[in-house]
Amino acid sequence: MTCAPPNNPNTALQLDAHGRLRHFLTLDGLSRAHLIDILDRAEGFLGIARQAIKKVPLCRGKIIANLFFENSTRTRTTFELAAKRLSADVLNLNVNTSATAKGETLLDTLRNLEAMHVDMFVVRHADSGAAHFIARHTAAHVSVINAGDGRHSHPTQGMLDMFTIRQHKGDFTRLKVAIVGDVLHSRVARSQITALTTLGVEDVRIIAPRTLIPAHAEATFGVTVYHDLRAGVRDVDVVIMLRLQRERMDGGFIPSEQEYFRLFGLTEKRLATAKPDAIVMHPGPINRGVEMDSRVADGPRSVILEQVSNGLAVRMAIMSLCIGAHNFNMNQQDAADE
Amino acid sequence: MTCAPPNNPNTALQLDAHGRLRHFLTLDGLSRAHLIDILDRAEGFLGIARQAIKKVPLCRGKIIANLFFENSTRTRTTFELAAKRLSADVLNLNVNTSATAKGETLLDTLRNLEAMHVDMFVVRHADSGAAHFIARHTAAHVSVINAGDGRHSHPTQGMLDMFTIRQHKGDFTRLKVAIVGDVLHSRVARSQITALTTLGVEDVRIIAPRTLIPAHAEATFGVTVYHDLRAGVRDVDVVIMLRLQRERMDGGFIPSEQEYFRLFGLTEKRLATAKPDAIVMHPGPINRGVEMDSRVADGPRSVILEQVSNGLAVRMAIMSLCIGAHNFNMNQQDAADE
Amino acid sequence: MTCAPPNNPNTALQLDAHGRLRHFLTLDGLSRAHLIDILDRAEGFLGIARQAIKKVPLCRGKIIANLFFENSTRTRTTFELAAKRLSADVLNLNVNTSATAKGETLLDTLRNLEAMHVDMFVVRHADSGAAHFIARHTAAHVSVINAGDGRHSHPTQGMLDMFTIRQHKGDFTRLKVAIVGDVLHSRVARSQITALTTLGVEDVRIIAPRTLIPAHAEATFGVTVYHDLRAGVRDVDVVIMLRLQRERMDGGFIPSEQEYFRLFGLTEKRLATAKPDAIVMHPGPINRGVEMDSRVADGPRSVILEQVSNGLAVRMAIMSLCIGAHNFNMNQQDAADE
Known part of the structure; x- marks a missing residue:
């Protein structure tokens, strides 16, 4: 889509070869155009809250797994609602923090969820870099959204x-x-x-x-x-x-x-x-x-x-961008949804 | 719709200017015609359990949040099933009773859920009057259903x-x-x-x-x-x-x-x-x-x-009435659902 | 469909009068043709994971209740995903093991869920024979899937x-x-x-x-x-x-x-x-x-x-067979889903 700052290690991890968002881990390394694109797209989702049927079929049939290693009902709820408005199926997984003590076990958990064809992990973790770690080790078909990692990024x-x-x-x-x-x-x-x-x-x-x-x-x-x-x-x-x-x-x-x-x-x-x-x-x-x-x-x-209301629209924008529904035409939503 | 008993404080809270149900908090203050209307409407929902596809699209795109301050899997399940049959999205929130010790915190929780465009709160609470309190403080677009408050009302x-x-x-x-x-x-x-x-x-x-x-x-x-x-x-x-x-x-x-x-x-x-x-x-x-x-x-x-089976139909009737789908035509349900 | 081994007590419990799967409790008593039929049907579901919309409307409007008396996030997740791919509504019930100490209470729980028109119980239990017990006592319209019982069967x-x-x-x-x-x-x-x-x-x-x-x-x-x-x-x-x-x-x-x-x-x-x-x-x-x-x-x-990926397809096959969607035409899925 646009040129990202060169030589930023996040660029290679977050963007695909065409400069499109694949993961959303940090704002560091994203260009002004990337941010504006997200804001513009969220603008389009804002009106959905005023529709009679507050849903678009953009992520219909997609599986979004909330991997919350750090408990946060409020943040998880906003991601869950954003996913449901996009018509995705949501999986809330209680990830026992003790299970992540061994990196190997976490990777096995990821491998299993990937094998079940999960399309997106929304990751919250007390350790800085956790979402990056997961993005680096996940399968090509999976997107990772950072829902807060340690002191690092949200x-x-x-x-x-x-x-x-x-x-x-x-x-x-x-x-x-x-x-x-x-x-x-x-x-x-x-x-x-x-x-x-x-x-x-x-x-x-x-x-x-x-x-x-x-x-x-x-x-x-x-x-x-x-x-x-x-x-x-x-x-x-x-x-x-x-x-x-x-x-x-x-x-x-x-x-x-x-x-x-x-x-x-x-x-x-x-x-x-x-x-x-x-x-x-x-x-x-x-x-x-x-x-x-x-x-x-x-x-x-x-x-x-x-801010809370806007959070829904912005998360819908980011999730749908990462999940690769690039060709969505806002005008088609009602027809496709019924 | 019909005349409610005058001078009842519940009337002003539960009914809109046209005498239609906005919240469902107590039977006290509702007229015979209100009750008959609910029973008749529930009659229409009873047949849905015998359909191949046990859903109607009445509340499609609506968000119904179960706010259970008092634990009750059975009651929550009936409301959750009724909501799903109405095609609503359901949010089950674990409300920590300790958090409600401060009224202010509860109000902030409500404000946040309202800002996420939640359409209905189903409230269960050990204190008499809790659902009334929430109804009195909630935004105009939100309906409150009392799922049992203290010794007061169910x-x-x-x-x-x-x-x-x-x-x-x-x-x-x-x-x-x-x-x-x-x-x-x-x-x-x-x-x-x-x-x-x-x-x-x-x-x-x-x-x-x-x-x-x-x-x-x-x-x-x-x-x-x-x-x-x-x-x-x-x-x-x-x-x-x-x-x-x-x-x-x-x-x-x-x-x-x-x-x-x-x-x-x-x-x-x-x-x-x-x-x-x-x-x-x-x-x-x-x-x-x-x-x-x-x-x-x-x-x-x-x-x-x-009684259990009827509970589903009756809750569907009450929830759909409160959520304002007044113009629903039962005969349109299959067409609209596919 | 085919002849099951005669005189096997599981046959009468698992199969209907036409030899079709009603419950799925054990492989003991199922014929080679039954197993091949499940494998062939699962083959058809395997491709769904590669579709843009990974869902079929086979169990739309059906309620599938996960009755997990023994905790297993992983197994429950695979059944939940399989059910969602079949477009069913899923109910995850925390069954308190202590509540099952009295057989009567368990039966009352079953009766209540049946009265709510639940269509399928997916049962996991630490005791061998638990799924059989539930299948023997459940209503005619409900199917039981054994998700692991004691040392007995999975x-x-x-x-x-x-x-x-x-x-x-x-x-x-x-x-x-x-x-x-x-x-x-x-x-x-x-x-x-x-x-x-x-x-x-x-x-x-x-x-x-x-x-x-x-x-x-x-x-x-x-x-x-x-x-x-x-x-x-x-x-x-x-x-x-x-x-x-x-x-x-x-x-x-x-x-x-x-x-x-x-x-x-x-x-x-x-x-x-x-x-x-x-x-x-x-x-x-x-x-x-x-x-x-x-x-x-x-x-x-x-x-x-x-194995994990195949587990989804195989569970979709078994669940849809038991729930009685015998007449499903794979080619109709997209038309019906939109």
Whole structure:
């Protein structure tokens, strides 16, 4: 479809010889045109939610297996719904984490599912690189979607965030975007930064206490680091809040939830320095009173629930692209479905 | 459709401006015409079980989420089957009871599912009023079905019981109906009494030990109370047995299962005073040898398994009514399905 | 269809008055023609995996309930996928083993599912004879498939193994087949021996330590017993490895996994005495380094993953035969599906 950045090891793994998506593991290595193509395609799926019959037959007869090594009902549900809207059959597999201790056993599990003609694995795993590992070892007819791996990447979340930003702001190139919170442990933040940069956003800021910022962040990610929330959100168009994992409390990364909220929790007052039409985003689930005040979460600038709705359309776009239904004509859907 | 009793707080919540069912939370506040409409519609669904392809496309593309806060495989299965016969997609969600300790978290869960365009919540909860709470806070496009809340209401069970009675007895107005067992803790009994009264049954009796009868039952429910099984079932057309929750044993409500059976267990002999063509009902699962003798449960008067079959048709009727497929023409079903 | 061996108690239970499959409980009592019919029908289903839409509408609107009293994600998944390819609706029921302690409760569960118009039970149970028991007590409209009962039978596994052998070897009558491992506890081995014998294989060998061979095996099963792997596989066309249940270690049946592998583990070297084109089979999951070396499992003679693929086609054949879709015309599938 388009030229991907050369010499990126992800390019060879994710794209086929024609530059089309085969797996969806990371946004790193995808070109601007790839991202725009996904966003445009998702646009077409958005209307399906308003149809009487909210289904398209794009993936009819395909088998999509949710391989969730890390439990997440919410994320699994969005993938399951996206698959069902595409008319695929869904297999939810409880993958015992202990079984994956031996790499060999995991490979045998994959081989068996491939032999049953499963068409796609949606993989969630606590270890960074797990989806890449599976993509590297899977059969040619299978696509792998990364639904979050360790601290590494959560590319479908990154894309639904871009979709939501584009819906509200249009052109990316003139935007100022702030990402607030635990960037250090966040796969979501990594995917967002990559996507924003690829789409041409020049002013990307990360705002967090020193303990939650990766070393050399500015040089590595091309972002500006702030340790003060009010200063960081000044004049921004978009504020993206990250979820604070409760288990970080024990790690000594932050003193307490109250203290975190006092310094980095988003309130209407602190949001005052942002642009008047700034939008507020959060990947969910929100810890109310920790990352943000309920008045912000439920307020007029919040687009958090739109993110959820958009997540369905974006996942449908990515899944159908990877599964190879390239020739789909949106206008044929009703005829084919009945 | 028809006039509902005025000034009933349930009316405004359950019915839309045209008097049509939007949610199905309780039978309290529904008119006789509403109940008859459900029974008639269910009649039409009964034949589907005899078709080669036991499906109608009424809810095709709709998403129905089972929100079971209280575990019940049996009830969830009947709703799941009813939804699948209506061609809906079903989402079974394990709702961690602990998560509902905070009302806010439950609301965030609801908001998220609404944003994913879920069309219906089927709610089971140990607390009375939970389904009402959810209906009161849900988005305009979502319907809520109460699949049992605390001691309050189990309206789909009540309706399938009415359907079964009408199948066997026709006209409700001349019937004598006895409800036997733990009325105090039974949401099933509450729904049955409301339905029977609304449908014009004048002689409704409840039969139980004093410890299992609500205070002021006669005045509150318009029923006659009996503490003697043989006297209570004299001349009745219908005997409805309630399930005895085993956990009541510990509560000191009854001395022992054996003692309960000795006084209130239904046997062929005790059934002798009822009308010769009396039918015996039970919502299941039966505690054989506690609520009734196996010879009664499996005998010629038992319609217990018919209740199960009817449950599917009645739930299909209620779900399709609420989901708004008002214009369905039964004769179009085969054409539309292929 | 064809004459089954007379006076076999399984015949009356499994076949209808016309000799057609009603249940699929055991291979014992089925004629050669029955088995060939299943294999031929499965052949027709094999191509479905290569279609764009991997579904046929044979069991559309049918409800297939997985009644797994013994946990097995892998086997349940293959039945679930086979059912979905046949366009059936699948119900996965968690059957609490404790609930089956009382036979009466199990029967009440069956009665309820029958009343919900379930069309097929796929039964897995730790007790030998459980599927027979259920078939004997189920309603006339329900078919029962045995997905493994105790040490007794695993007939769908037996048939997929025969399918795989026929694919590679064609005619059964001239074959030499060795079954290696824990024959004593293996329901898989019992089904394989019955199938091989019925299909005309004259040289069936079982190879295992004395502690893992049933008493009087040669007389009972018509096989030759070997206690030496190299001697047992000499000149064979097919080597079927059995899975070693880890829990046997504790039972004192074998000294250790290492010791077992040293004597009965399949290696390339030990396989050298078999025919040059011998195939190696295993029902999975493999204990690598216990039953066989990875070089054999992943080597050119291994057809283990083909067994998995064939399992889908064979289960589709058996399920659709039992569910009574006798008049299906393969050529109509696409027309009917769209």
